[in-house]
Amino acid sequence: MVNLILFGPPGSGKGTQAKKLVEKYGLLHISTGDLFRYEMGNDTPLGKKAKSFIEKGELVPDEVTIGMLRNKVEANPEVPGYIFDGFPRTIAQSQVLDELMNEKNTSISTLLMLEVPDVEIINRILERGKTSGRADDLDENIIQNRIDVYKNETTPVFDYYEAQQKADKIDGVGSIEEIFDRLSTKVEERM
């Protein structure tokens, strides 16, 4: 199996690149952001719980996020591998993910971090907000909070996988195809 973590700040292009990686390598894409939006769209108890955090640009508590992720992985056992997008965002989530992979006799192959400067991120998200229908994409204060949360709470996840020699940095500025080529090269090194 090849199991990837697509990592990087909000608006760094994880979702766009994940779709292309799915086409190329046949992996299952699991985006916690998409899962939360599905739950919120259906107004489920989980969606209601997540909404108050997401609309402030804060992380949803680990117990909520981890349970949802575990269900999704366990519902899809027979896949050639997973692409985790937006997960893990905390060390606790990383530890659970490693355990989960271990239970399946596999492991994370690599974490790929897309690096994009803050100004570019803010512009991309504001642009996306015009069509995405996402309330958290429309307000510059919420966007800035998501960037701050990424820097303060989520970047330790990079160090956690770097300590396992499993973390790579990728220049996230350029055309979609250029960035995809950079990612594919790294994926194939780890296959």
Ligand code: ADP
């Ligand atoms: P972004 O474009 O900001 O990376 P996502 O679509 O991945 O956004 O996630 C949207 C929101 O969902 C996040 O700002 C956060 O509130 C919540 N969220 C997504 N994944 C996680 C996670 N792994 N842990 C906690 N909260 C999460």
